[in-house]
Amino acid sequence: MALPDTVVETLTALLGAEDVDRSPAALAASSHDTWPLSTKLANLGRHPYQAELVVRPRSFDVVPEVLRLATSHGVPVTVRSLGSSVTGQPLPVRGGIVLDVSAIPASHTVNERNMTVTATASQNGGDLEAALAQQGFTLGHSPQSLLRSTVGGWVSTLATGQFSSMYGGIEDLVTAYTVVLATGETIELKASPRAAMGPDLRRIFIGSEGTLGVVTSVTLKIFPARLPTLLSTVSMPTVESGLDVMREQALLGLRPFLLRFYDGDEARHALQDPTAAGPVFFLGTRGPQAIADAELSTLHELCTSRGGRLLGPAAAAAWMERRFDFSTVENLVAEPGGFAETIEVAHNWDGIGALYTALKTALAPLSDEVLSHFSHVYTQGTSMYVILLGRTRDDEEAVTRLRAIWDEAMRVCLELGAELSHHHGGGLARSPYSRRSLGSAHLVLEKIKEALDPAGILNPGKLGL
Numbered sequence: 449m450a451l452p453d454t455v456v457e458t459l460t461a462l463l464g465a466e467d468v469d470r471s472p473a474a475l476a477a478s479s480h481d482t483w484p485l486s487t488k489l490a491n492l493g494r495h496p497y498q499a500e501l502v503v504r505p506r507s508f509d510v511v512p513e514v515l516r517l518a519t520s521h522g523v524p525v526t527v528r529s530l531g532s533s534v535t536g537q538p539l540p541v542r543g544g545i546v547l548d549v550s551a552i553p554a555s556h557t558v559n560e561r562n563m564t565v566t567a568t569a570s571q572n573g574g575d576l577e578a579a580l581a582q583q584g585f586t587l588g589h590s591p592q593s594l595l596r597s598t599v600g601g602w603v604s605t606l607a608t609g610q611f612s613s614m615y616g617g618i619e620d621l622v623t624a625y626t627v628v629l630a631t632g633e634t635i636e637l638k639a640s641p642r643a644a645m646g647p648d649l650r651r652i653f654i655g656s657e658g659t660l661g662v663v664t665s666v667t668l669k670i671f672p673a674r675l676p677t678l679l680s681t682v683s684m685p686t687v688e689s690g691l692d693v694m695r696e697q698a699l700l701g702l703r704p705f706l707l708r709f710y711d712g713d714e715a716r717h718a719l720q721d722p723t724a725a726g727p728v729f730f731l732g733t734r735g736p737q738a739i740a741d742a743e744l745s746t747l748h749e750l751c752t753s754r755g756g757r758l759l760g761p762a763a764a765a766a767w768m769e770r771r772f773d774f775s776t777v778e779n780l781v782a783e784p785g786g787f788a789e790t791i792e793v794a795h796n797w798d799g800i801g802a803l804y805t806a807l808k809t810a811l812a813p814l815s816d817e818v819l820s821h822f823s824h825v826y827t828q829g830t831s832m833y834v835i836l837l838g839r840t841r842d843d844e845e846a847v848t849r850l851r852a853i854w855d856e857a858m859r860v861c862l863e864l865g866a867e868l869s870h871h872h873g874g875g876l877a878r879s880p881y882s883r884r885s886l887g888s889a890h891l892v893l894e895k896i897k898e899a900l901d902p903a904g905i906l907n908p909g910k911l912g913l
């Protein structure tokens with residue numbers, strides 16, 4: 449639909465002409481995120497998902513007015529923070545307005561007694577963690593994209609971090625947040641420290657990918673940062689033996705902050721040693737010295753009793769230093785014809801072994817390398833992360849290949865009853881599969897959407913809505 453002139457005029461009056469942008473450069477830039485398929489399309493000069501207007505408010509105070517206006521004219525609004533999504537979540541598939549909140553100045557306040565921090569939703573994660581570190585605190589939430597994502601983005605995507613086996617995912621870390629609804633009301637969702645007053649409404653917007661409201665501020669737990677920390681690297685004879693260790697340590701109630709298990713193919717990359725053979729663990733424990741020592745020695749026992757070999761802390765320590773590095777994927781995607789993709793899924797313990805074998809087998813013909821690791825563990829199962837690397841003749845072929853990879857990976861997961869996403873979310877990549885993935889519960893999502901966003905303006909075309 450063409451954007452009504454009155455909407456553009458009202459937004460210009462509200463925000464100022466410089467923050468209401470119809471330039472081709474702004475529209476093209478906001479039509480892509482960090483999804484490799486989207487990057488490939490950008491390299492080909494294609495912008496299939498393009499807004500008609502990009503607005504960049506300088507304060508969240510104007511968001512209720514922007515959303516009321518869009519609702520009254522039925523204009524789509526897609527919220528965008530730092531665009532680090534790797535599944536096309538912030539792409540405006542139905543045109544309309546991109547509401548880019550990344551330029552909104554952020555601030556935060558720490559409550560040392562309650563051990564929480566309240567931050568503006570546009571707060572960059574890396575800046576917040578650095579500020580907290582100066583006071584001796586940490587968020588505990590450390591996604592690989594920490595330095596290039598926002599706290600509002602984390603809540604909206606149900607993000608999780610590399611240290612989740614100790615601190616949990618964002619759903620465990622959020623204690624309160626505020627949301628503006630499509631109809632302009634501002635809602636505060638909180639519980640101090642727990643509440644049983646009806647359903648847990650705090651969960652509704654977590655992972656809603658901008659389809660139900662705009663998150664404007666977030667309160668997160670914080671933790672002491674300056675605790676003794678131990679690291680270790682352990683090689684394992686088989687993938688099965690490592691999965692057994694992950695399960696066993698979860699059942700014993702261990703909480704290592706670092707628990708990453710690479711299959712033999714990814715171990716070569718993780719160890720930065722092309723001659724490395726066999727799967728490998730990176731382990732880390734943190735806490736009062738006696739606890740950190742005891743947890744690491746228990747983990748070592750679990751590994752060695754299954755044929756594991758202790759390799760010392762160096763490789764795990766080197767990984768800690770480069771844990772935000774995404775250059776293997778980014779450099780390959782930047783090459784003409786090169787492609788790379790990351791797909792994270794999850795399954796219960798009784799299905800994860802079969803899922804691993806099936807995904808590796810199904811994806812091997814579609815790429816030069818299929819790497820895999822398991823890095824978020826629960827008592828009932830674990831995540832599985834697949835990295836695909838390859839080269840084709842040109843970017844056209846790379847786009848076709850990436851689409852085939854998604855189709856095949858999602859097909860295998862649906863067939864084996866696995867979760868289609870562990871933490872990167874639905875976005876465009878998984879929207880076609882959202883209904884099948886959620887099953888009968890998708891009706892609840894539809895009804896919530898109808899109630900909270902009656903004109904259907906917020907990020908339409910995602911999550912199967």
Ligand SMILES: Cc1cc2nc3c(=O)[nH]c(=O)nc-3n(C[C@H](O)[C@H](O)[C@H](O)COP(=O)(O)OP(=O)(O)OC[C@H]3O[C@@H](n4cnc5c(N)ncnc54)[C@H](O)[C@@H]3O)c2cc1C
Pocket residue numbers: 481482526527528529530531532533534537538549569570590591592593596597598599600601602603604605606607608609610657658659661662663664774871872873907
């Ligand atoms: C190198 C790399 C590593 C990554 N590692 C991880 C990882 O370890 N763990 C993980 O969970 N994810 C990871 N991601 C994915 C991504 O960083 C996360 O999904 C992140 O939470 C997105 O934040 P963002 O601020 O960039 O949001 P964007 O990408 O701009 O937006 C993502 C979605 O959230 C919505 N949204 C954003 N802000 C708001 C808001 N204020 N209100 C309402 N909706 C909003 C958007 O509409 C969109 O649907 C990684 C990405 C990259 C590129």
